[in-house]
Amino acid sequence: MPAALAFSMSLLAAIVLGQPLLEWLRASGVRQHVSEDAPERHSTKQGTPTMGGLIMLAGAAIGGGTVGLAYGMTGAGVAAFLLIVSFGAVGALDDRLSLRRGKNLGLKAREKLALQVVLAAAFAVAAAFLVSPKHDTTVAGLELGPWYWPLAVVLIVGLSNATNLADGLDGLTAGCSAIAYSGTALMTLTIVGPQSLALVAATMAGSCLGLLWFGAHPAQVFMGDTGSLALGAGLAGIALLGKTEIPVVVATLPFWVETLSVMVQVTVFKWRKRRHGVEYARSHRVLRRAPLHHHFEECGHPETRIVARFWVASALCTALALAVR
Numbered sequence: 001m002p003a004a005l006a007f008s009m010s011l012l013a014a015i016v017l018g019q020p021l022l023e024w025l026r027a028s029g030v031r032q033h034v035s036e037d038a039p040e041r042h043s044t045k046q047g048t049p050t051m052g053g054l055i056m057l058a059g060a061a062i063g064g065g066t067v068g069l070a071y072g073m074t075g076a077g078v079a080a081f082l083l084i085v086s087f088g089a090v091g092a093l094d095d096r097l098s099l100r101r102g103k104n105l106g107l108k109a110r111e112k113l114a115l116q117v118v119l120a121a122a123f124a125v126a127a128a129f130l131v132s133p134k135h136d137t138t139v140a141g142l143e144l145g146p147w148y149w150p151l152a153v154v155l156i157v158g159l160s161n162a163t164n165l166a167d168g169l170d171g172l173t174a175g176c177s178a179i180a181y182s183g184t185a186l187m188t189l190t191i192v193g194p195q196s197l198a199l200v201a202a203t204m205a206g207s208c209l210g211l212l213w214f215g216a217h218p219a220q221v222f223m224g225d226t227g228s229l230a231l232g233a234g235l236a237g238i239a240l241l242g243k244t245e246i247p248v249v250v251a252t253l254p255f256w257v258e259t260l261s262v263m264v265q266v267t268v269f270k271w272r273k274r275r276h277g278v279e280y281a282r283s284h285r286v287l288r289r290a291p292l293h294h295h296f297e298e299c300g301h302p303e304t305r306i307v308a309r310f311w312v313a314s315a316l317c318t319a320l321a322l323a324v325r
Contacts, residue, residue, distance in 0.1 A: 014210020053227020
C-alpha cells in the first residue's frame with residue numbers, strides 16, 4: 001500500500017537525516033530563546049537548537065516524494081504538500097527573525113497573519129479552480145455555496161495557529177499531529193479514486209514521528225514555527241480536499257482547546273483590567289498560565305505526564321473522528 005510505504009520511508013528518512021541536520025543547526029547557532037511567557041522551569045531549555053521542523057519537512061519530501069513519484073501523485077496531493085511547505089517557509093522566516101533579534105520575537109502578529117491568509121487564499125483558489133473545478137461546498141450536509149471558501153481560509157489559518165500555540169512542551173505537537181495525521185490518512189483511504197491525500201497524510205505522520213525521535217523529552221531540538229505552522233495547515237488542507245472537514249476538526253480538538261484557552265485568558269484579563277484595574281486582573285486569571293499545557297505545569301504536573309495525556313486525548317479524539325466519518 002503506497003500510504004504505508006510513504007509512512008515508513010518518511011519516518012526512516014527523518015531519523016537518518018535528523019542527526020546531520022541537528023549538527024548543522026547547532027553549528028549555525030540556531031538556538032531557542034525561551035519566551036518570557038513560559039514557566040520559569042523552561043529556562044533550562046534556553047539554547048536548545050530550534051527550526052527542527054526542517055527535519056520533518058526533509059523526511060516528508062524524501063519519503064513522500066519518492067513514493068509519490070513511484071505511484072503517481074495527483075493534483076490534490078501536490079496542492080496539500082505545497083501548502084505544508086509554504087506555511088513551513090513562513091514559520092522558518094519567523095524563526096530566523098527571532099534568532100536575529102536575540103529573543104523570542106519574530107514576525108509581528110499582523111505580518112504573520114497576513115502571510116497565512118494570502119497562502120490559505122491561494123490554496124483555496126487552487127482547490128476551487130485547478131484541483132477540483134466542481135469541488136463540493138457542503139459541510140455536514142449543509143450547502144455553504146460561496147461562503148465555503150472564506151471558511152476554508154479560516155480553517156487553514158486557525159488550525160495552523162492552533163498547532164503553533166500547542167508547541168510549548170517537548171513532543172506535544174509532534175505526537176498529537178502524528179496521531180491526527182494517521183487518522184486522517186485512514187479517513188482519506190475511504191475516498192474513491194487516487195489516494196494522493198492518504199499518501200500525504202501518512203507521509204506527515206511518519207515524518208512527525210521521525211522528528212519526535214529527536215524532540216521527545218528532554219528535547220535535542222525544537223520544531224519551531226517551521227514545523228508547527230506547517231502541521232496545522234497540512235491537516236486543514238487535506239481535510240478540505242478530502243471532504244473530511246468535520247472529522248479532522250474532531251481529531252484536532254486538543255489543538256482547538258489550546259487556542260480556546262488563550263482566547264479565554266486574554267479576553268477575561270482585558271475585561272477585568274478595564275472593570276477592576278490591572279492588579280485585580282493579574283490576581284484573578286482564569287488559568288494560572290496560558291496556553292492550557294502551561295496551566296497544568298503551574299499546577300505541578302510534570303512535563304512528560306502532560307504530554308502523554310495530550311497524546312491520549314488526541315488518540316481518543318481521532319478515534320471519535322473515525323467513528324463519525
